[in-house]
Amino acid sequence: MDDQKLTMLVTAFIVITALWEVLSGRTRDGRKNQQDWRMAFLATFMMVAVQRPLVLLLLTLGLSTLIPGSAGSLAWLEQAYFWPTLIVFFCVEEFIHGSFHLFAHRRRPNNRVLQWVQAFYKMNHRPHHMSGGLDNKGQLTVTQTFVNGWAWWLIMPNYTFQLLCLYLGLVEVFVIGTAFKGLWAAHTHVNWNYDLYFHNHRWAWVRKTMWALAHILVFPTQHHHHHARGPNSARNVTSTLAIYDWLVFGTLAIETSKPNVYGWRQKEPEANSVLKRYFCWDVRPYVPKAPASAATPSQPSA
Numbered sequence: 486m487d488d489q490k491l492t493m494l495v496t497a498f499i500v501i502t503a504l505w506e507v508l509s510g511r512t513r514d515g516r517k518n519q520q521d522w523r524m525a526f527l528a529t530f531m532m533v534a535v536q537r538p539l540v541l542l543l544l545t546l547g548l549s550t551l552i553p554g555s556a557g558s559l560a561w562l563e564q565a566y567f568w569p570t571l572i573v574f575f576c577v578e579e580f581i582h583g584s585f586h587l588f589a590h591r592r593r594p595n596n597r598v599l600q601w602v603q604a605f606y607k608m609n610h611r612p613h614h615m616s617g618g619l620d621n622k623g624q625l626t627v628t629q630t631f632v633n634g635w636a637w638w639l640i641m642p643n644y645t646f647q648l649l650c651l652y653l654g655l656v657e658v659f660v661i662g663t664a665f666k667g668l669w670a671a672h673t674h675v676n677w678n679y680d681l682y683f684h685n686h687r688w689a690w691v692r693k694t695m696w697a698l699a700h701i702l703v704f705p706t707q708h709h710h711h712h713a714r715g716p717n718s719a720r721n722v723t724s725t726l727a728i729y730d731w732l733v734f735g736t737l738a739i740e741t742s743k744p745n746v747y748g749w750r751q752k753e754p755e756a757n758s759v760l761k762r763y764f765c766w767d768v769r770p771y772v773p774k775a776p777a778s779a780a781t782p783s784q785p786s787a
Contacts, residue, residue: 491660492533495667502627502675511676515622523759524612525628531763532631536638541648548652560654567657574650575662576726580733582643583723586610587734590719593773604771609634612762614712616748619756624747625712627675630667635764670724673708680704684741699739703727706740713744 506512548555563570589606613633617623638644651659683695684706699707703725711721720738723729730737755762 491664491667494664495671498668499627499630499671502671506626506676511624512626515617515620516624516676517616517626518618518623520618520756520759520762521616521623521626521628524615524632524762527759527763528612528632529628531635532638537644537648540638540645541652544645544648544652548649556652557654559650560656563655563658570655571658571662574655574658575666578643578646578662579666579723579726580729581646582641583726583729583734585641585643586722587719587736590722600772601768604768605636606640607771608765608768609637609640611749611765613637614718614749615751615755615762616712619751619753621714621746621748624676625674625709627671629712630671630674666725669703673703673705673724675705678706678709678743680706681741681743684739696739699727700731700737701726701728703730706743707738709747710738710740710744712747714746714748714750715744717744718749 506517511517545556585606588603589610591603593600594603610633613629615623616625616629647659647663680695680699683691684699686692686695698704703721703723704727707721707727708724710717712718717738717740720736721727721730722734722736727737755765
């Protein structure tokens with residue numbers, strides 16, 4: 486029941502802000518197309534109806550078999566130390582998310598096995614960075630919040646961590662922590678940039694205060710630049726706590742204007758087909774080819 490309330494709360498925010506985007510004209514002129522709407526419905530449905538229940542089912546079967554009686558075993562923790570437990574849960578979950586999100590964006594590792602693993606992450610994260618069509622007019626909107634490929638929920642360990650805590654009895658911690666994160670993440674995807682008002686305010690103390698706050702929390706323009714085409718796409722990889730981008734990952738980027746172009750370059754098949762965008766299986770385009778010297782034996786000199 487609590488999980489249903491969480492889902493309804495986040496869903497209501499997305500519906501209301503999506504309606505605001507439409508009524509305010511922020512989806513016109515190619516900024517959002519039919520494929521974006523269809524992709525949002527498909528990805529959200531798959532997350533709620535398939536991916537999250539599947540992860541919870543596998544987690545429950547595995548732990549109940551390996552550690553019988555483990556379900557609810559940490560319920561006492563949130564009863565005795567609710568706020569410390571909630572803070573630790575939130576910070577750990579966000580750190581895990583930022584770490585693996587960064588892995589999907591960073592330069593290719595030298596290890597060949599890690600290259601294939603990263604390629605699988607890139608393939609499944611790619612739909613999240615597709616906005617609009619081939620005309621480069623697309624912009625970020627709130628319905629993009631939960632858009633990713635078919636395996637994203639299965640390979641991002643922060644989601645498993647969330648459901649593990651739920652299984653172990655941290656029910657209220659799970660509900661409040663994930664509700665706040667879901668709402669904050671959705672709010673940074675909305676096609677608004679209210680933080681620019683403060684970044685560009687005529688009073689210096691307002692600008693400096695906003696600059697300081699952007700080192701602690703992620704605001705819309707920061708995440709919009711994560712969705713920009715260019716070097717900032719590999720920056721601002723956290724959902725809520727920009728302090729990790731600043732002090733841990735070294736990926737913080739604070740800008741004072743909106744991105745010029747949003748989204749990764751699309752190929753024509755995925756731009757015109759939601760199914761090809763979501764159910765991508767071919768990881769090979771995301772893996773660098775082996776060096777010719779390694780792939781082909783060198784010929785002896787004449």
